[in-house]
Amino acid sequence: AQRVTQPEKLLSVFKGAPVELKCNYSYSGSPELFWYVQYSRQRLQLLLRHISRESIKGFTADLNKGETSFHLKKPFAQEEDSAMYYCALSAMDSSYKLIFGSGTRLLVRP
């Protein structure tokens, strides 16, 4: 079964602390993995994707096929990082539909 699991509903950290949002997936084959973010009163938008192997707003995520994980990390959290984060997996058939995790709300306190 195709599934994305985000075990934490809420992650609260202080400004400047490291952040790791966990994501595990279940998929037969080689998926494409994404992190989407939704800031308060804004639309859902792509943060980063595993194939790009880039850092966006200081966030990185490495695909670990052995552990079927795609955790999102940032060494020093900022207050503006407070948002809802969704890990998603793209079906590699012609639908390209996204399978989302349940989301983790990140709260960065001053």
Place this chain on the structure above:
Amino acid sequence: DVKVTQSSRYLVKRTGEKVFLECVQDMDHENMFWYRQDPGLGLRLIYFSYDVKMKEKGDIPEGYSVSREKKERFSLILESASTNQTSMYLCASKVPGTGVVNEQFFGPGTRLTVL
């Protein structure tokens, strides 16, 4: 800059009413999607469309139908609204393909309340 718009930001309807949610995208995308977003459940796919007049059921299609008569417009229809359809509805679009083009662009959402 891709723009996906949804006809209403907030909508209040009564049980049993027929409800139309409209989504329009201006980037000539073939693929369009309707999700509902609920706390603790994330986003769940209701229906998607490969192209004009083509549609496929997603994971939770019961109680919903869709229409795609024009490429830019994808409508979600609640034939007889029920209280358990109270939710945030998100529309998205993308071009077909994987890799760097595999990004869905989302609308601002419609918060539907069914009384």
